[in-house]
Amino acid sequence: MQRERLLKVLVIGDLGVGKTSLIKRYVHRVFSQHYRATIGVDFALKMLSWDQKTVVRLQLWDIAGQERYGNMTRVYYREAVGALVVFDMTRLSTFQAVLKWKEDLDSKVALSNGTPVPAVLLANKCDQRSHGLCPKLPKLENFSRQCGFVGWYETSAKDDTNIDAAVTCLVESIMAAE
Ligand code: GTP
Numbered sequence: 001m002q003r004e005r006l007l008k009v010l011v012i013g014d015l016g017v018g019k020t021s022l023i024k025r026y027v028h029r030v031f032s033q034h035y036r037a038t039i040g041v042d043f044a045l046k047m048l049s050w051d052q053k054t055v056v057r058l059q060l061w062d063i064a065g066q067e068r069y070g071n072m073t074r075v076y077y078r079e080a081v082g083a084l085v086v087f088d089m090t091r092l093s094t095f096q097a098v099l100k101w102k103e104d105l106d107s108k109v110a111l112s113n114g115t116p117v118p119a120v121l122l123a124n125k126c127d128q129r130s131h132g133l134c135p136k137l138p139k140l141e142n143f144s145r146q147c148g149f150v151g152w153y154e155t156s157a158k159d160d161t162n163i164d165a166a167v168t169c170l171v172e173s174i175m176a177a178e
């Protein structure tokens with residue numbers, strides 16, 4: 001008998017960092033240059049054959065960047081068991097917002113034993129590295145550890161870089177935390 005686990009995972013980060021694009025790439029294997037801001041929240045579902053005994057139903061909550069200024073995140077975050085926190089490697093302000101998103105997350109949701117939900121940091125748009133701020137960024141390894149992330153990845157929704165690896169890292173942490 002296979003068991004099924006439903007995991008609610010949040011995808012958060014500032015406006016235009018690529019949350020919707022990462023999800024579309026991961027779930028539907030497509031990418032578009034066209035930007036249409038998410039309003040409120042969108043959903044996507046991905047089934048993973050996790051191991052011989054377990055099927056994971058990954059419910060991705062794609063939260064609009066503008067929601068950081070609203071007061072709905074507490075409602076959206078409820079019962080989440082993990083998060084992808086995304087910034088845009090080419091825009092410093094979106095990196096600075098990572099801490100605010102992480103604090104917002106940790107102040108509004110936790111696992112049933114009180115520990116923070118596992119979160120993975122994504123430095124997105126790494127295909128545009130040459131326009132980026134790499135030299136200005138602190139070493140992400142240290143930064144992500146200090147901020148309590150379970151891991152970090154440079155990703156590209158455009159080129160399909162590291163998205164599977166990042167999700168796998170998150171799901172492993174979630175499954176280990178149970
Ligand atoms: P909100 O819904 O407003 O919070 O934004 P979002 O984080 O969902 O951003 P979205 O996925 O809509 O992407 C914003 C813009 O960045 C779009 O024009 C995308 O095509 C572009 N984009 C997203 N990911 C990448 C990437 O990895 N590389 C490049 N070059 N462009 C990207």
Ligand code: MG
Binds near residue numbers: 019020062063
């Ligand atoms: Mg969006």
